[in-house]
Amino acid sequence: MSQIPTLDIRRFDTDREAFVAELGAAYREWGFAGIRNHGIPQALIDGSYDVFKRFFALPEEVKRKYHVPGGGGARGYTPFGIETAKDSKYFDLKEFWHVGREIPRDSRHAAVMPPNLWPEELPEFHELAYGLYQALDVLGSRVLSALALHIGLPERYFADKTDFGNSILRPIHYPPITTGDIPNVRAGAHEDINLITLLVGASSEGLEVKSRKGEWVPFTADADTIVVNIGDMLQRLTNHVYPSTTHRVVNPPGDKARQPRYSTPFFLHPNPDFLIDVLPSCITPDNPSRYPEAITAHGYLEERLAEIKLK
Incomplete structure (x- = not known):
C-alpha cells in the first residue's frame, strides 16, 4: 500500500469477508485507515464543532473555571502549554476539553471515572458533545468487531470489555501561530494510549503518519471521512500484530499558520479493570510474546498520563 487507504464501512454488512481482510491489512501496514459512510449525521458533527469553537473563544478566566488541578485532565478543560508528547522537550501548541462516559455514581468504576463537567455559558x-461521544462509541465498536474477526476472535469479543470503557472525547483548539521559528509543534510525534482513536474533522491539513520506512506521510482526509488509528493498548493486546503508529500535527506553512485548527479525537478505551494480556492467537514462533506481564487498562493509563505531563 503506497498510501493510507479509506474504506466504506457499509461493506462490513454487504461484503464482510473482503472488508475485514482489507481493513485488517490496512491496519497491519499503517495502523491507520479512513472510514467513510460512517452514518454519523453531518449536522451533529457541524453543531459540535460550532459549540466547541465558541467554548475556546471564551475568555481565559472563564475557561479556567473548568480546569481541575490534579485531575490529570480527565474531565473539563486543560489549558494551553501543559500536554507534552512523550520524550519531547517542548509542550504541544494546544488547549482541549475532555468529555468522559456518563456512568452511575455507584458504579464500581466511579472512583477512576469522575463525573463530567459542562460549561454553563453554553447550555x-x-x-x-455527548451525542457525538455516543455516536463515535458505536462506530468504534463496529471497527473493533471487524478487527476482532481479522485476527480470529469472535465478532463481539470487545463488547463486554468496552461497555464501561474509560473513553474520552477531546475537542482540541490549536491557536494561530503568531511568532516565527518556534521549536514547538501543534502536536509532537506520539502514539495514542487507548485501543483505537476515531478522529472527526481530520480534513484540516497537518496530520502526518510515520510509515514503516520511517517517512512522514501527510494524511488529510475528505470531509466525510473519520480517521481511525490503533493505540498502544491494542498494539500490546495483539502483540504488535496491529501496530500503534507514530503520528504528529505539524505547523502549517506561511499564512496558514495564522489560522486556528480544530479537531476532535475520540479515544476508545477498555473498561478500567480490563486486563491487557497478550492474546494467545497473536503469539507465534515468529512473533513471541513481547509482554510476559499483564496490566490493567487503568494501570497502563496512569503510567502513560505521567509520561505526557498530564499527571
Missing part, C-alpha cells in the same frame, strides 16, 4: 454543549 447546548452537553447535548451536542
Whole structure:
C-alpha cells in the first residue's frame, strides 16, 4: 500500500469477508485507515464543532473555571502549554476539553471515572458533545468487531470489555501561530494510549503518519471521512500484530499558520479493570510474546498520563 487507504464501512454488512481482510491489512501496514459512510449525521458533527469553537473563544478566566488541578485532565478543560508528547522537550501548541462516559455514581468504576463537567455559558454543549461521544462509541465498536474477526476472535469479543470503557472525547483548539521559528509543534510525534482513536474533522491539513520506512506521510482526509488509528493498548493486546503508529500535527506553512485548527479525537478505551494480556492467537514462533506481564487498562493509563505531563 503506497498510501493510507479509506474504506466504506457499509461493506462490513454487504461484503464482510473482503472488508475485514482489507481493513485488517490496512491496519497491519499503517495502523491507520479512513472510514467513510460512517452514518454519523453531518449536522451533529457541524453543531459540535460550532459549540466547541465558541467554548475556546471564551475568555481565559472563564475557561479556567473548568480546569481541575490534579485531575490529570480527565474531565473539563486543560489549558494551553501543559500536554507534552512523550520524550519531547517542548509542550504541544494546544488547549482541549475532555468529555468522559456518563456512568452511575455507584458504579464500581466511579472512583477512576469522575463525573463530567459542562460549561454553563453554553447550555447546548452537553447535548451536542455527548451525542457525538455516543455516536463515535458505536462506530468504534463496529471497527473493533471487524478487527476482532481479522485476527480470529469472535465478532463481539470487545463488547463486554468496552461497555464501561474509560473513553474520552477531546475537542482540541490549536491557536494561530503568531511568532516565527518556534521549536514547538501543534502536536509532537506520539502514539495514542487507548485501543483505537476515531478522529472527526481530520480534513484540516497537518496530520502526518510515520510509515514503516520511517517517512512522514501527510494524511488529510475528505470531509466525510473519520480517521481511525490503533493505540498502544491494542498494539500490546495483539502483540504488535496491529501496530500503534507514530503520528504528529505539524505547523502549517506561511499564512496558514495564522489560522486556528480544530479537531476532535475520540479515544476508545477498555473498561478500567480490563486486563491487557497478550492474546494467545497473536503469539507465534515468529512473533513471541513481547509482554510476559499483564496490566490493567487503568494501570497502563496512569503510567502513560505521567509520561505526557498530564499527571
